[in-house]
Amino acid sequence: MHRFKDLEIWKKSRLFCTSIYEITSKFPDSEKFGLTNQLRRASVSIPSNIAEGSSRSSNKDFSRFLQITLGSAYEIETQLLIAFDLKFINNQELNDLLKELESIIKMTSKFKSTLN
Template identity: 65%
Template sequence: MHRFKELEIWKQSRVFCKDIYIVIANFPKSEKFGLISQLRRASVSIPSNISEGTSRISSKDFSRYLEMAMGSCYEVETQILLSNDLGFLKDTELIALQEKLTSIIKMISKFRSTINARIKN
């Protein structure tokens, strides 16, 4: 069992979620039930799945929650790209978010690989 508050992937994904909330504050009000809602939900899902996974007894279950967090990362990536395409997100904001998200994806992937290796042994 892991202490989620000590996990760097949880810390970084929480900061990333806050960053998403900050940039979407400038989106048009007409997107309240569109991209704003989707980005909030998907970005919150990343640290939430990591923390929920730590409560699971088996490493296999924890790995599954990390997989769900990874899916949310890719969902957010698609949504920020669309936001940029629509002019809601500046290129500089997109690049900064993509860099942070790529780092989180790499950390989750590496951590998940480590857990899966332990399951096989």
């Protein structure tokens, strides 16, 4: 069992979630139940799955939750690109968020590989 609060990927993904909430608060009201909701749910899923997986008794189970985490990260990447296409975020915001997300993906993948 891992202490999720000590994991850098959990800390970083929690901060990323805050960034997503901040950026989506600027989206049009018409997106409240669309892209805003999707991005927020997927961003909450990342630290939540890391936390839940860390409570599992085996590395195999934890690895499965990290795989779900990666799926959420790629979902967010797609949604951010769509938000950019729709001009809800600018190029700088997109690049900053994708850079943060890429770091989380790399850290998660590397950590996952140590569990196998």
